[in-house]
Amino acid sequence: MKWKASIGLEVHVQLATQTKLFCGCRTTDSNAPPNSSVCPVCLGYPGALPVLNREAVRLTVRTGLMLGCAIRATSWFDRKSYFYPDMPKNYQISQYAAPLCEGGAVEVEGEDGIRRTVRLRRIHLEEDVAKSLHIGRRSGVDFNRAGVPLMEIVTEPDMGSPDEAFAFLLALKRILLCLAVSPCNLEEGNLRCDINCSVRPADRSELGTKVEIKNLNTFKGVRDALRHELERQQAALEAGELLEQETRRWDADAGATFSMRTKEQAHDYRYFPEPDLMPVRISVEERESWRAALPEMPARRCERFMQEYGLPEYDARVLTADRAIADYFEEAARGASNPKWVANWMMTEMLRRMADAPSEAWARLPVRPAALRELAELAGRGVINSPTAKAVLDVLFERGGDPVAIVQERGWGQISDAAAVGGLADRVIREHERVAADFRNGKAAALQFLIGQGMRLSRGKANPALLRDELIRRLGSRSESAG
Amino acid sequence: MRNEVTHWTLAETCRHLEAGDCCSVELVEALLAVIAERDPLIHSYIYLNAEEALDAAREADASRAAGKGGRLLGVPIAVKDVLNVRGQPCRCGSRILKGYTAPYDATVIARLRAEGAIFLGRTNMDEFAMGSTTENSAEGPTRNPWNLERVPGGSSGGSAAAVAAGEALAALGSDTGGSVRQPAAFCGCTGLKPTYGLLSRYGLVAYASSLDQVGTLTKDVEDAALLLSVMAGRDPHDSTSLDTPSVHYSAVEGFDLRGLRLGLPKEYFEGGMEWEVERTIQAAIAVCRELGAEIREVSLPHTALAIPTYYLIACAEASTNLARYDGVRYGYRTPDAADVETLHSRTRAEGFGREVKRRIILGTYALSRGYYEEYYGRAQRVRTLIRRDFEEAFRNCDALLTPTTPTAAYPLGERVEDPLRMYLGDVYTVPANLAGLCGLTVPCGFTKELLPVGLQMLGPALGESVLFRVGGAFQKATAWHRQRPPFPVAGSAR
CATH class of the missing domain: 1.10.10.410 (Arc Repressor Mutant, subunit A)
Known part of the structure; x- marks a missing residue:
């Protein structure tokens, strides 16, 4: 028999805000000492109250607008109740009945080069939980992450294979980077996924029994878990077994998924509207001003780079993968006599030197885009040779400045007489x-x-x-x- | 001075301090002496901040000598155990917050502190403000200063008893369904529940977030107005606080009620009220009429639904508000739990009292899958109807007059085993919380057993000024609020 898989994802994206979702504590990375960015609010102390960080709303709506979602004029927060030691209040402030964004879609290009649309169900805003640490027989909780804003993007079960899910995540990450709404650092857990998947006979339209796999924090993990889980389900169905609706977890070391709880053991989260917060209202003016500030979608920018700057597709793709890089390149290429020269310098020297730097570093780089354009011109016209050009770039990285001045100052000019x-x-x-x-x-x-x-x-x-x-x-x- | 101070109001005390009749240290010492004498019988305080209060009093006296001011400079105030005061315990009358010391000031506390107030001690309460008698406290019950065999009311029973017994000049409480007004009525105090959102809830330990409001227990209406003026106003830490211009409230002006239309909700007078209470309330209404108010009947058709609506909403919110007490970060923790689930369940089983557990279970049930619509959803819709009843009523009158409670203070232990009967005692106070209105109770007479009776005034949202006008004029025309329980008290030292 032929089988068909349906995959849906819930992607939790940490937003790039300075402070937490409901208090003034700064958002920190994993290097911060445990419990160094906490207050009565994010620790769930008696009497403390949440106050909504409006910037997190803006970033979520910005994402929603980019992905073609409908934005609710009025949305609200709900309490989601369950007991867990890393949940300060033992309820999470999330959005259930009225999320900020509904609908929308992401265009995904598969390995076969065919474009598919993955529809979105909703995008909502919620607070992150803390992190439990186990040291020997003792346990501790680090609340630095508690209350950090998470945007949850929920898809329809539109993906048909592990590779397609993988491609979706790559496409989504590109868009999020382009929007600058999240650092998208996977090592820091900035993107975490839950999977919903099911298998059914290819000739049946009704979805099979849904299995949820919780908390994957790499894209590869998502693909591996799916490959294994879909195989498991298919084998079970082929053997004539009935699948149970359940929640499983992926063990990367064992290369297998394991059951966590069945439908009967599922939590009743007892959602109800959060009485400590007012409904979130977004006026038409505000929404439209955010829409007007949207950047170009990476795919469109890639095509434009090919046409406008005459770049090969590969170069255009690489240079548009990260918005900071694309912005940098474009500033340098604009007005260049031969943009391809600039692209070559970006593709080789610049990307190599910036391989480990975060996206934000591009904007603060001592090598200004105009200086890179100059350098590319000098080298391209043969005024200086390639080793000299690299030496000039070293100087630019170290302290910035103007390439022509550097060449003259050091007597590095090429003899062309x-x-x-x-x-x-x-x-x-x-x-x-x-x-x-x-x-x-x-x-x-x-x-x-x-x-x-x-x-x-x-x-x-x-x-x-x-x-x-x-x-x-x-x-x-x-x-x-x-x- | 010890005997004088038991009679002073807050405003009088401020005037005495201003005039140099006494200093803050003398004042604190006198109150501590009264407390030492009377509180072993009454048990209104569960924590006294004596040393720090005296230090603060010395500082206040020095500030005053240096010419510095502050509307409440050097004036001691008692605080219900439900408000965070930095450096003091805040246990909400519960075992589960044993060992917790507040790391921050509630906003209302910070505002009082900025005007120079001193926080003398913490008053007893029903655990997490759940109860109407102050018997549900891990610290044991408080007794009514008018009769030690009677309850002081609750949940702010410690605050009401302290003010009535002269152990405090004024006290803060919290009112979720009548927890300020009912004990104020039982103890013969003036009790104010402001409009929802007028006072910040930041630092007020939550029972039911959409109903909770900080309130005051004072000796007269002028003091309520003074405290409200200091504490009111928008707080960026509380999203539900109202953005109102700062108002100076006063109850000093106005000797009559001419031009005011006062409504009597007919549903509140259709039985259920003790005869002694009804007689007293009718007499108080007559006083208002003599002062020139136009008395008219109004209708609040959904009154009978208020109690079940209140208990569904309050318990639902409470079931999540109290989920944070789990022994992980602060407060009581069960010893030697082998795993997290045991830690959670045993800490909560041992830390919470019976009434709190009852309400958590009720609220958990009301929010459960499959029951939400039938209970919580319906309660929210009825809440809207109750709010509309009041909007309609306030089209035709400026304020409402009602009894505060259907009975006067009842004997200790009488309703411990009969929670339903205890809940029904909130029938006149609960609607104001559901509708977010303001309410004021003033003493208006006594039963023949010499137990105080309270007259409740309800105003529209942000109608505090009207309440102060009615209450102020009433207190100028009567002397009920100046009555103090005889000491030693009836029922004591037997």
Whole structure:
């Protein structure tokens, strides 16, 4: 029998706000000492009350607008009750009945190159929980993460394979980076997924029994867990077994999923409207001003880069994957005589040097985009050679400045004067008469040696193309006169 | 001074301090002496801040000598155990908050502190403000200063008893369904429940978030107005606090009620009230009529639904508000729990009292899947109807006059085993919380057993000024609020 899988994802995205969702504590990364960014509100102390961080609302709605969601003029928060030691209040302030965003979609390009639409059900805002730490037989709780804003993006079960789910996550991450709504740092747990999946005979339209897999924090983990889980379900169905609606967890070391609880053991979260917060109202003016500030979608920008700057598709894709990089490139390429030169510098030197830097670093880089454009021009026109250009870039990385000024200041300019290079060529030929003779006798490779000698004599400053021309002109003319 | 101070109001005390008749240290010492003498019988305080209060009094006296002011400079105030005061315990009358010390000031406390107030001690209460007798306290019951065999009312029973017994000049309480007004009526105090949102709830330990409001227990209406003026106003830490311009409330002006229309909700007078209470209330209404008010009958058709609606909403909210007491971060923790689930369940089983558990279970049930619509959803819709009843009534009158309670203070232990009967005692106070209105109770007479009776005035949202006008004029025309329980008290030292 042929089988068909249906996959839906719930992606929890940590938002890039300065402070937590309901208090003034700063959001920190995992390097902060435990419980160093906490207060009565995020610790759930008696009498403390939440106050909504409006920036988190803006970032969520911005995402919703980008993904074509309907934005609710009035939404509200609900309490979701369950007991857990890393939940300060033993209820989570989340959105249940009236999320900020509903509907929408993400365009995903599969490995086959075919574009599919993954529909979204909703996007809502909620607070993160704390982190339990176990040290030997003792346990501790770090509340730094408690109350950090999470945006939960819930899809319809529109994905049909683990690879498609993987492609969806990549596409989503690109959009989130482009929107600058989240740092999207997977090691920091900025993106975490729950999976819903089911398998059914290919000729049946009704979905099969749904299994939920909780808390995956890598995209690869999502794909691996799905591959295994769908196989497990399919094998069970083929053996004539009935699947149970349940929640499972993925054990990456064991390479398998394990049951956590069945439908009967499922929590009753007892949702009801949070009485400590007022409903969230978003006026038409506010919503439209946020819409007007939306950036270009990465896919559209990629196409534009190909057309406008004449980039190959691969380069355009790489340069639009992160909005900070795309912005940087575009600022440098705008007004360049040959944008491809700038793209080459981005694709090689810049991305290599910035490989471990966070996205925000691009905006603070001492190498200003205009300086990179200058550098690409100098190198492209042959004013300086490639090693010199790299040395100039070193200086720019260290303390910024203007490439032309750096080249002049250090006497790194290339020798492009025909008379000077001609003199150099004469000297090389004089000093290596045997090699020069080899070339005249048809040994083409001898020319490389002569060029190398000329470069050495000029300490790398000679324009190699010019030097080559001058050598050929001399050796060629001499061989003619000899003939 | 010890005997004088038991009679002074807050405003009088301020005037005495201003005039130099006494200093703050003398005042605190005198109150501590009264407490030492009377509180062993009454048990209104569960924590006294004597040393720190005296230090604060010395500082206040020095400030005054240096020419610095503050509307409440050097004036001691008692605080119900439900409000966070930095550095003091805040146990809400519960075992589960044993060992918890407040790391911050509630907003109302911070505002009183900014005007120089001193926080003398913490008053007893029904655990987490759940109860009407102050018998549900881990610290044991408080007794009514008018008769030690009677309850002081609750849940702010400690605050009411302290003010009535002269152990406090004024006290703060909290009112979720009548917890300020009912004990004030039982103890012969003036009790104010402001409009929902007028006072910040930040730092007030939550029982039912959509109903809770900080209130005052004072010796007269002028003091209620003074405290409200200091505490009122928008607080950025409380999203539900109202953005109102700051108002200076006063009850000093106005000797008559001419031009005011006062409504009598007919449903409140259709039986259920003790005859002694009814007689007293009718006499008080007559006083208002003589002062020039136009008395008219109004109708609040959904009154009978208020009690079940209140208990559903309050318990539902409470079931989540009290979920945080789990032994993980603060307060009581069961010893030697082997795992987290045992830690949670045993801490809560041992830490909470019976009434609190009853309400948590009720509220959990009301929010459960499959029951939500039938209980919580319906209660919310009825709440809207009750609110509309009042909106309609306030079209035709400026304030309502009602009894505060159907009976005067009853004997200790009488309703402990009969929670339903205890709940029914909230029938006149609960609707104001459901509708978010303001309410004021003033002493208006005594039963023949010499137990105080309270007259309740209800005003529209932000109608506090009207209540102060009616209450102020009533207190100028009568002397009920100046009556103090005889000491030693009836029923004592037997």
